[in-house]
Amino acid sequence: MKDQESLCFYGTRVDLSPGEEIRPDGGELFCTRELDAAIWAAELADGEGLPRVFRVAPKGSLVDLSESPDFQRPPHPSMTLRTTEPLVVLGEVTSWNFYHGTKADLRPGDLIAPGFAANHGPTARLANYVYFTKTLDASIWGAELAVGEGPGRIYIVEPIGEYEDDPNLTNMKFKGNPTKSFRSKDALRVVAEVAEWTGHDASVVQLMKEGLQRLAEAGVEPED
Numbered sequence: 001m002k003d004q005e006s007l008c009f010y011g012t013r014v015d016l017s018p019g020e021e022i023r024p025d026g027g028e029l030f031c032t033r034e035l036d037a038a039i040w041a042a043e044l045a046d047g048e049g050l051p052r053v054f055r056v057a058p059k060g061s062l063v064d065l066s067e068s069p070d071f072q073r074p075p076h077p078s079m080t081l082r083t084t085e086p087l088v089v090l091g092e093v094t095s096w097n098f099y100h101g102t103k104a105d106l107r108p109g110d111l112i113a114p115g116f117a118a119n120h121g122p123t124a125r126l127a128n129y130v131y132f133t134k135t136l137d138a139s140i141w142g143a144e145l146a147v148g149e150g151p152g153r154i155y156i157v158e159p160i161g162e163y164e165d166d167p168n169l170t171n172m173k174f175k176g177n178p179t180k181s182f183r184s185k186d187a188l189r190v191v192a193e194v195a196e197w198t199g200h201d202a203s204v205v206q207l208m209k210e211g212l213q214r215l216a217e218a219g220v221e222p223e224d
Contacts, residue, residue: 008033010056010087011041011079013049021086022056029087030079031056036135037077038093043178051176053093060085076178077137096180099194100132100157101142103150106190112157113187130188131166132157134180136197144199154194161186 008031010022022029032038035053042051058081065071066080100112112130133139136154143152163184170177 007090008056008058008062008081008087009035009038009079009093010054010089011038011043011045011051012054013042013045013047013051015049015052016054016089016092018089018091020089021059022089023086024084027084029083029085031058031062031081031083031087032077032079033081034077035093036137037079039135039180040077040178041079043176055090055093056087057090058083058085058087077135096134098132098134098157098159098182098188099136099139100130100155100188100190101139101144101146102153102155103143103146103148105150105153106155106193108190108192110190111160111187112155112190114185129183129185131181131183132159132163132188133182136194138179138181139194140197140199152199154197156191156194157188158191159184159186159188 010031012022016022030041032041038053039051042053045051060083062081062083064081066073071080102112104112106112114127114130131142133142139154140152143154146152159182161184163182163186165177166179166181166183169179169181
């Protein structure tokens with residue numbers, strides 16, 4: 001059995017079973033130790049099947065392309081661990097955390113509900129929905145871009161009602177819902193705060209804010 005450090009995630013639209021081998025196509029395969037990257041890979045994969053994420057064990061060595069000096073980082077999480085040997089499927093990831101990024105100081109058991117000042121957007125308004133995501137990266141953006149003066153915070157939350165894909169992100173630039181972002185007219189219950197997370201580079205955050213400002217000046221409001 002491979003040790004925990006060698007286990008990876010693999011995103012695809014192919015339905016796989018434990019014990020199956022994923023063989024290199026064109027001489028190489030990619031996997032990741034970041035769940036967010038596998039989620040993106042699954043959503044962006046070719047095919048009509050459902051996006052799926054599997055835990056896999058590489059049969060050979062891995063090379064992390066992100067450590068190369070000439071690596072061009074894409075604008076979203078990506079699988080960067082390359083191997084020329086098969087990956088053995090251990091099982092499918094079916095249980096997920098839900099995250100909410102904000103600047104609000106909350107405690108376990110608190111409810112995040114619609115009807116209060118919106119966390120994002122160019123104009124002051126009341127939010128008709130609460131927003132949350134299954135990817136940590138998307139919640140980090142939520143925390144970094146939220147209005148307010150306090151530090152960004154990320155919470156693990158549980159929706160207490162029905163929810164739907166966030167139309168502000170779904171199918172706009174990438175097909176499907178690669179950020180796994182959702183909205184609900186019912187409250188979210190705070191489970192716990194994520195104590196350790198790494199934000200985006202300050203220059204990247206500034207570029208995002210400038211892009212949002214240009215949209216605001218063009219009269220583009222979030223769909224709420």
